Amino acid sequence: MNTQEHIHALINVLSHSSKEDYTDILLNFNFQDINFSEIENWKIHSYTRNCFYKDENFELILICWDKGQKTAIHNHNGEECWVYLLEGELEEDFYELDDSGQLEYKSSQILRPNEITKSEGHDGFHRLRNSSKSRALSLHVYAKPIAQSLTFDDALGKLVDKNLRYDTFKSFVSVGL
Template identity: 50%
Template sequence: MKSQENIQQLIALLSQSSIEDYNAILNNFNFNSIDFKPFESWSQQKYTRNCLYRDVNFEVILLCWEKGQETVIHGHDGEDCWVYLLEGEMEEVFFNVEDQHLRKVGSQKVLPHQLTFMNDNIGFHKLKNSYEGKSISLHVYAKPIEHCVSYNETSQQFIERQLTYDTYKQLIVKD
């Protein structure tokens, strides 16, 4: 049975573990047991960032993507980022900076129940909903990210972006 409480189990596991264990936790967790509907919000204008949990060590954000919506090219302010695709299909495109120019270095298709990892040592990336319908992804950032460097493709310049949530439903972890 799907339950909102099961997300609290994930948060408790992350809270009690070191960052080195996050990959294994996220790869082995039963996300099918979680009812994400109460945390979803949708917009035709842009993907939405819906915070489920945040403390000084990490944040858990549910992103809801309409067809064709994508992030800007961005970094992660020195923090680690895991993305678990719950529904749909995503394309992740990777970039590096060479001689102060941004260069595409590869891409990958992300399918449901796949986990990806990104940090500034790897480079920059952007995510796009490549599915014919809606996609939903769960993002874990260790530590929380309040701003990041992004690349404006029109001006071809790097800019600092302040990150916000579209919804914030802080879950309380039960002991």
């Protein structure tokens, strides 16, 4: 199978499965047979969000991280998110709102290739950062697709609603799977 056929197989299995099975699906899928170079898009000053599938139930986004790049602290607006690390190393910091509505650091974890992390709900916030000395690639599955998140704005020093965007959108499958 070629890359498009493997991506089609991933989309097909996710489409016909319950969200409760997504973790197992991602951990057991053979990502080594997918050449992500056709989807990759790199920027010097920020990570990139490269969507390659989206329907009403989920979206698949390849995030390309150069050394030291990180997200702002954010939540997923009540939607579930799975992050599967393909290459490199990411550090994930977890935060919660305290009684006064301020973000409070809780813990961190290191994500290595072939490992997964999952975010859900409105209360949890996190930040991902490429903590390695090389590039990193991560696959993000958002169920349902996420258009907005509550994000900490460093300049304003507070949480703000942020509309999310893709740096690229390249569909690898035809409509009507």
